[in-house]
Amino acid sequence: MPPRRSYDQYCPAARALDAVGDRWTLLIVRELLAGPRRYTDLHADLPGVSTDMLATRLKDMEREELAVRRRLPPPGTVYVYELTPRGRRLAPVLDALAAWGGDALGERRSTDAVRAHWFALPLARALREAGAGEGVVEVRLDEGEFHVLPGAQEGPLYGDGPAPAEPDARLVLDAGTCAAVSRGESTLRDAVRAGRVTVTGDGTAAKALREA
Structure with missing residues (x-):
């Protein structure tokens, strides 16, 4: 495998970008933060x-020891990719990047794809800020369901x-509310008080949100 391009700068930021600065790499990390994924699921x-690009980036991530490919035991017998401990340490980097990019989210364009779980990182941050950062929270949007820890x-x-x-709490809301929380236009507590988020459950997270 040919060597990857490098900035050739003795700087930790430059070294980090040598490993994750290529297009798609950090978005693959976002997907693998959900746990092991098959190639077809990632695609x-x-x-x-x-x-071709996905295969190349996954090979790059294996070389940088960000991800590994392994075969599931029977009866699965399929290959999956998962983050290494080094790769998982990118979680707060991705979280900070998502927070920084919230202002640029704007209104959804007609060309924009969306997956429900793409809101997992901003909602996880909003839950922590609301004092509901413990346990498992189930989230239902029109686009689908996911759960966050x-x-x-x-x-x-x-x-x-x-x-x-x-789960410790179940939330029902729409993508517009998720986007508003991501952009910083509303806190999760404000959205609950405004009736834009329905909260059910008896766990600590549900109680913290209902008491907001």
Whole structure:
């Protein structure tokens, strides 16, 4: 495999960009923060990426020790990609980048693809800010369902579909409210008080949001 291009600068920021500065890399990290994913799942949730580009970026990430490819044990017998501990340390970087980019989100364009779980990072941050950062929170949008683990230090930060067990809270809202929270136009507590978010459940997270 040919060597990757480098900025050739003795600077930690430049070294970091040597590893993750290429197009699509950080968005692949975003997808893998949900846990192990098959190549086909990654391709489906990264609209616009070519198969060749995705394969190249995954190989680059393996070389940089950001991700590994492994085979699931029977009866799965399929290959998945997952973040290494080094790759997972990019979670706060991606979180900060999403917070910084919130102002640029604007209104959804007709050409914009959307997946429900793309709101997982900003909602996880909003849950922590609302004092509801413990446990598992299930989120339902018109675009689909996902669950977040806003306080997770290890393992997946979110996952597609309903929570695997009884969640600490269930939220029902729309993508517009998610976008407003992402842009900083509304806090999650304000959205709950305004009736734009429906909260159910008996866990600590649900109580914290209802008491907002």
